[in-house]
Amino acid sequence: MTKKRKRYPDLNQKLERPWCFYCERDFDDLKILISHQKAKHFKCEKCGRRLNTAGGLNVHMTQVHKEQLNQVENAIAGRGGLDIEIFGMEGVPPEIVDQHNQQVTAQHFADERARQQATGNPTRGSGLNGSANKRAKKNETLEEILERAEKYRVDRANGVLPLPVAEVQLEPVGLTPPAVPPFAPPPSAAPYAPGPFSPGAVPPVRPGSIPGAGGLPQRPPFGAPPPGAFPPNGAPPGTDFTASLDDLIADAQKPPTAEAPAEKKSKKDKNIKLVFFDEIVSPEEKMAALPRYAEFAR
Numbered sequence: 001m002t003k004k005r006k007r008y009p010d011l012n013q014k015l016e017r018p019w020c021f022y023c024e025r026d027f028d029d030l031k032i033l034i035s036h037q038k039a040k041h042f043k044c045e046k047c048g049r050r051l052n053t054a055g056g057l058n059v060h061m062t063q064v065h066k067e068q069l070n071q072v073e074n075a076i077a078g079r080g081g082l083d084i085e086i087f088g089m090e091g092v093p094p095e096i097v098d099q100h101n102q103q104v105t106a107q108h109f110a111d112e113r114a115r116q117q118a119t120g121n122p123t124r125g126s127g128l129n130g131s132a133n134k135r136a137k138k139n140e141t142l143e144e145i146l147e148r149a150e151k152y153r154v155d156r157a158n159g160v161l162p163l164p165v166a167e168v169q170l171e172p173v174g175l176t177p178p179a180v181p182p183f184a185p186p187p188s189a190a191p192y193a194p195g196p197f198s199p200g201a202v203p204p205v206r207p208g209s210i211p212g213a214g215g216l217p218q219r220p221p222f223g224a225p226p227p228g229a230f231p232p233n234g235a236p237p238g239t240d241f242t243a244s245l246d247d248l249i250a251d252a253q254k255p256p257t258a259e260a261p262a263e264k265k266s267k268k269d270k271n272i273k274l275v276f277f278d279e280i281v282s283p284e285e286k287m288a289a290l291p292r293y294a295e296f297a298r
Helices: 011-016 030-040 053-064 094-119 141-160 241-253 282-286 290-298
Strands: none
Touching: 011 094, 282 290
């Protein structure tokens, strides 16, 4: 199996990840962030109970353990105060959010520069030589657009700009194949004219063909039979079709003769054996009454 290519997240994906206000750690999901805050920042040291906010932990410590909570545990410098109520990403001051985004952006580009120096590959979104493929976006005002359009119309009228190229009309190509000339023998070959021959004679050999063996049946004649040699429908010569047609018409006009119905054979003629069911004598008793079992029965 090939090694999977490592996918580095882009800047937008990093900025969208939820992060902890107290330790600047980012997570994949908001639920994981809340579980992290309960386990690392809002957990009671005395009984191990996990609260949702720092204010809730302070109330718990005061009412249950009679102690005062001074700061949030496991927090970085300047973030352990109890004056800000934080739950997940809610309650984070906007200036802290902007500061976090700037740090993430600076770290992202620093990582990409280090990766480029280590691998030699261009940065993401740039060409082969490191330059961006997309042109810089240019914002024009309405006056600049109207001025540029007026200049284009004047240059077009004075013939400065080239005229548009007329479209070339291509003739449709026919799909019919080219006509193939009939086959003609080469000039040096002798002319060959097939013709009928008698059934008993040896068929002539075509130019360039191999003569057949003597013991094999002969080929049929090359030429078609002359007109009138065989009548239509394969009838032998000398047959009178008029007489046969009259006979057919006469046979069709005759009334149908009633054929004698075939005698039905009775089923009683067959050798049929009748087997009667005996409710008194069992099959074992009948078998014991056979002659071959008589000696054992005695």
